Amino acid sequence: MGWNQNTVPKSYVALPAVGRIQAKGPEAAGLHDRILPGRITGTLTFDIVAVDPVRVGSGRPERVGGDKLVPGIVFGPGNQPVIPGSSIKGMLRSLAEALGGGCDTQDCRPPCVVCALFGQISGNRQLMGRIGFGDATPPGKKDVRLSLASTPRGFRPRRPVGRRWYRPVQAPDAKKIQQLAVTPNSRFRGRWQLVNVRPDELGLVLTAAGFDGSFLPRIGGGKYAGLGRVRFEPVEARLRGDYRTGRWTVLSGEDLQQHIDQWRKAWKPPEGANRVLAVLRGKA
């Protein structure tokens, strides 16, 4: 299996995945040259609320309580903690791959459905994604609090072991180290940029983000130790009408929730997706 069984956390479970599904039609080419009718173009603003302590590590030590140094987290402008867009993209892409028939390779051409949406760089070829993720930052100064999370030493398989999923942790292991994290209920606000996204494609990403309410995705480090569960909450959508009218629609509250439910239901789970969902929901 490539790693010492004794080091595998008890919360680990291998996440199954739907087999690769080829992108069809104009999606395979990128669709960036004009705004298409019947597609979603604009921005969606979401809050990401920490349910567990969340730790997106910076790889740098931070000084806490005088001269004590602990592994730090990513800070942005104004010395505020941020969740980088790349972390949000990584989390959602990985789950969208497993659920939607994405690939797990560097060289996917013609692109699969997930590379066609999230983009892909392969050699000197680049396929621009139609969904982009900005950094998520605290909407107000008091929305994020820092604390120290005690976690067992990092779990690093010696070889890639496929997609991993971690169940809630009952009894954490013994040897621990302290690391900087944000506390539960910390809130970050971020945006997704959409260009010519089909409703079912957005539905896949919303499902990966846990919008059906049946599971919480995990972000950042220490997942094996019970860190990182987050809840997405919709804030606002600004959607462009077709290119002839050029009008924008702004949605929030109940209107936005209804649109999110519609987009989510536009995604029809491919064969095997229910097995993946069962693992995410802790029912397999």
Ligand SMILES: [Zn+2]
């Ligand atoms: Zn692919």
